[in-house]
Amino acid sequence: MEQLQAVVETRSGYRLDPRTKLFLMAVVATAEFLYSHTAFMVAVALIPFVLLLTNRQYKTAIIFFCLFSAGLFVQAIQNSIQFHMVVNMLVVLLVGLVLRLFPAFVMGAYIIKSTTASECITALGRMHIGRQITIPLSVLFRFIPTMQEESAAIKDAMRMREVQFGTKKFWQNPAALIEYRFIPLMISVVKIGDDLSAAALTRGLDNPVRRTNITKVGFTGWDLITVLIAGTALIITYFFSPW
Amino acid sequence: MENTNKLTGKDLINVGIYSAMTLVVFFVVGLLTALPVVYPFLFIIWPIVCGIPMMLYYTKIRKFGMLTITGIIGGIFFYLIGYGWIGLLGWFLGGLLSDIVLRIGGYQKFKVTVLSYACFCLGIMGCPANLWLAGDAYWENIHTSMGDQYANTLQSLMPSWMMYVGFALLFVGGILGALLGHKMLKKHFERAGIV
Known part of the structure; x- marks a missing residue:
């Protein structure tokens, strides 16, 4: 990254x-x-x-x-x-x-x-925008590419079971698309998110002291x-x- | 650490993750607006589909402010893609309102959660609210930028009483979405050991 x-x-x-x-x-x-x-x-x-x-x-x-x-x-x-x-x-x-x-x-x-990311956070900090906004924002931008990757992987896996848009199986049960594509994506994103917060906390995200930057x-x-x-x-x- | 009311780093990361998820889902569903005929139905589709990530989000919320931040981030996003300041305001108010409901009703209670999510959905109204609140200048803008034919179709589908119906639909959709999300939570996420 x-x-x-x-x-x-x-x-x-x-x-x-x-x-x-x-x-x-x-x-x-x-x-x-x-x-x-x-x-x-x-x-x-x-x-x-x-x-x-x-x-x-x-x-x-x-x-x-x-x-x-x-x-x-x-x-x-x-x-x-x-x-x-x-x-x-x-x-x-x-x-x-x-x-x-x-x-x-x-x-x-x-x-x-x-x-x-550090340039962006420093600049936002200088604008007196608190960490309540900067942290979620940087996590958001970190996650959108991850979600694309995961979604592509799940799409490939589900193609084997004919769970994709337009097949005969899809029209029999369109709601299955949500269940089989969307829920696995959410599960993997949540897992990645847990890892991310553990990593960030060990690196001192919760430190109350003002963040320094080179x-x-x-x-x-x-x-x-x-x-x-x-x-x-x-x-x-x-x-x-x-x- | 658990007892403080201040948002910790972990909370803030959760806000980021779930806001990302909800916004992506919202945006993908929103692409359906390419056909204005679908527009009225979106008021009910949006809250139902977004209910799944949001219900998962609600299992992590134990402090005041998380939903407000989600609202602000969503609002900034919609400001930038062109819904103007009304979009920003709508999302912010929706987030604040749902936070207040949670604060009064208590966290981690199913009924309060449903109500709070329905309130959050009212904020979605910030997106199409331009059609009614910004008045004639906005319509003129649509007429010149999108062509008369499109504007007239949109206008016939969106009379002014549609605003109140929209609120009602969003609220009902929010409740349905919360129930669906709760079902999915029970069916998949608890089994996968996430909640």
């Missing part, structure tokens, strides 16, 4: 403070839902896109770019074509999902990949530049858009 490494080598070059990342995340999540022109939406989407490039997540960036352009294209031709009602609903929803929600999702992917967290010139560029781009496209 790269995200759980305690010691971080001092990386030089472009990197942001976790607080700046969270701020940009909030901006993106809010801005997506303002009514706006295409230029503004593109500006919003560019923020996570450029950040992904700086973090060398080229694959995610390219996928995002393709989906977003496809979404823009469909939206542009949408009003000239009349689809059947159900198809229209699906198309509209997919386009809406891509254009409105994907910037925030991709931003989330960037934040999770580029921030180590990770360096602080605002740099990069943060200022990033926020300034993003801010001007958003303001210009919002107020003075040619379209």
Whole structure:
């Protein structure tokens, strides 16, 4: 788990403070839902896109770019074509999902990949957010990939017994899918969670003394530049858009 | 350590685990909203399916505050994926309310647990509450972003009285979900030695 490494080598070059990342995340999540022109939406989407490039997540960036352009294209031709009602609903929803929600999702992917757990906890601590929030949050992010892995393993095991979506056995008893896929997943996740809390407690999670950290967290010139560029781009496209 | 009312590290880790589980389940079920026709039924499906992880969660709760934290985390999550501040507020209030019910009624009692879970489910209302509370600006937004056809379908499925029906459905669904979760708890988890 790269995200759980305690010691971080001092990386030089472009990197942001976790607080700046969270701020940009909030901006993106809010801005997506303002009514706006295409230029503004593109500006919003560019923020996570450029950040992904700086973090060398080229694959995610390219996928995002393709989906977003496809979404823009469909939206542009949408009003000239009349689809059947159900198809229209699906198309509209997919386009809406891509254009409105994907910037925030991709931003989330960037934040999770580029921030180590200790960086994140230190930064949240500096914002005076108590451990009541930081500990559950870090456990949450630790668990979502684990749940995916476990779920895939259980899916493979259950395929042998034909407990999967779409088989004849499934239609005879759809509720069995919940019982055979979901309950084993919960059991294994609970077991892993118990191990995790034992490990964390032996490492002094309950220690009442303030947590120290060797990770360096602080605002740099990069943060200022990033926020300034993003801010001007958003303001210009919002107020003075040619379209 | 057992007697303190402050949340210990172990409690907080439990909060994280069960919040993760519930949110994932909630989100997977929520993908069904791709078809607006299913939307009204979700009020009953959500609480029932989420009842299973939540009942397991309730066996670990012995202190005030755990459900509130789950509510806040869920709320932040839904704020970020676009339900706005009403989503955040709804989840937070739902968590707080269910915590208060537990506090008054007593922990680890089945009947109180059912009631508390039903209250927690009321918080889910924070997600679609935008449709009624945010008013015309929100609808205009849907009209421009999703197209007129979608907005009209949604509007016809979601008249204003739907809000009260939604609360009732969530509450009933919460009770049913708690009973289902309890059954599963008896059938699987106690046998597996987890509870």
